[in-house]
Amino acid sequence: MRADLSVRIGRLTLSNPVLTASGCFGYGLEAAAAFDVSRLGAIVLKTLTAKPRHGNPPPRIAETPAGMLNAIGLENPGIEAFLTEILPKSRKLGAPLVASVAGKDLADYAALTGALQVPGISAIELNLSCPNLNAGGIDFGGDPAFVREATRRCRKASPRRDLWVKLTPHVADIRVTARAAWEAGAAAVTIANTYVGMSIDWKRGVPRTGHGTGGLSGPAIRPLTLALVAKLAPECPIPIVASGGICSAEDAMEYACAGASAFQVGTASFRDPTACLGILESLPGCLKQAGLARWRDGIGRLKRPTRAKETL
Numbered sequence: 581m582r583a584d585l586s587v588r589i590g591r592l593t594l595s596n597p598v599l600t601a602s603g604c605f606g607y608g609l610e611a612a613a614a615f616d617v618s619r620l621g622a623i624v625l626k627t628l629t630a631k632p633r634h635g636n637p638p639p640r641i642a643e644t645p646a647g648m649l650n651a652i653g654l655e656n657p658g659i660e661a662f663l664t665e666i667l668p669k670s671r672k673l674g675a676p677l678v679a680s681v682a683g684k685d686l687a688d689y690a691a692l693t694g695a696l697q698v699p700g701i702s703a704i705e706l707n708l709s710c711p712n713l714n715a716g717g718i719d720f721g722g723d724p725a726f727v728r729e730a731t732r733r734c735r736k737a738s739p740r741r742d743l744w745v746k747l748t749p750h751v752a753d754i755r756v757t758a759r760a761a762w763e764a765g766a767a768a769v770t771i772a773n774t775y776v777g778m779s780i781d782w783k784r785g786v787p788r789t790g791h792g793t794g795g796l797s798g799p800a801i802r803p804l805t806l807a808l809v810a811k812l813a814p815e816c817p818i819p820i821v822a823s824g825g826i827c828s829a830e831d832a833m834e835y836a837c838a839g840a841s842a843f844q845v846g847t848a849s850f851r852d853p854t855a856c857l858g859i860l861e862s863l864p865g866c867l868k869q870a871g872l873a874r875w876r877d878g879i880g881r882l883k884r885p886t887r888a889k890e891t892l
């Protein structure tokens with residue numbers, strides 16, 4: 581029997597829970613040469629800003645134990661070039677597209693969201709959590725009042741397309757910012773963006789990224805983000821989309837246990853551009869090992885030790 585991998589995220593029913601993480605798959609066009617990307621549950625596109633951005637000075641990437649630091653700084657062609665030059669091509673890929681936006685203030689977020697009310701865009705992820713900007717990014721996303729207001733304004737600007745709110749892990753309690761998002765109308769929360777980290781070339785006495793710090797991603801962060809998902813899930817009324825160090829179907833199953841409805845593959849795609857496909861093909865075997873016929877039956881199966889109730 582074929583495993584049923586379908587999952588509902590707000591108004592969208594995805595054929596499977598395997599999504600790409602923003603910034604790790606471009607606009608889907610390069611990977612399409614490597615595999616049939618229409619098999620993905622959805623492609624989450626590189627974050628867009630109102631104006632084109634060149635990003636941060638190099639080096640923008642540094643390898644770390646079990647992970648990487650990136651300080652790209654939201655390099656992107658800007659919303660106009662995306663709509664006219666890129667979207668017509670990405671639309672032909674056949675997978676649902678989730679656009680990602682980062683504004684410089686509340687009005688900018690709403691304007692970007694409004695501009696994306698176009699055929700071919702299935703949902704919009706609000707990137708309230710980029711660690712590589714001098715202003716905005718995680719400074720915005722750590723403030724529940726900003727999360728609430730940004731979500732509320734974008735909700736108004738997006739009557740027919742769901743909002744997914746991507747949160748920063750740099751908060752005392754992820755439940756507070758997530759609550760701000762769902763109370764303001766988010767259809768899902770993406771947990772989480774990268775963690776601020778640093779690596780130093782001690783011989784020269786300089787940071788290994790041009791920006792000074794970078795966002796830590798990859799397997800190194802998986803236990804941290806997994807704990808955030810497990811903490812949030814029991815009281816979160818909207819689906820959680822996990823993002824943090826997922827490299828295998830087994831990793832994805834852990835996140836499902838913790839309460840994630842779908843998941844995004846980020847850093848793993850840099851090592852192997854077909855990583856998503858490998859994970860998708862291995863999921864049915866994992867479901868079988870767990871005695872499950874459907875992906876959605878595996879969501880939130882975590883048995884919580886009674887003593888851990890306070891911390892999880």
Ligand SMILES: Cc1cc2nc3c(=O)[nH]c(=O)nc-3n(C[C@H](O)[C@H](O)[C@H](O)COP(=O)(O)O)c2cc1C
Pocket residue numbers: 601602603604626627650652654680707746772773774796797798799801823824825826844845846847848
């Ligand atoms: C090189 C690189 C660029 C990224 N760019 C973005 C971005 O533009 N927007 C965004 O929301 N997240 C961005 N991220 C964060 C990823 O989407 C993802 O949330 C994070 O890397 C954790 O997942 P992972 O450990 O699977 O990579 C970027 C990550 C990397 C490594």
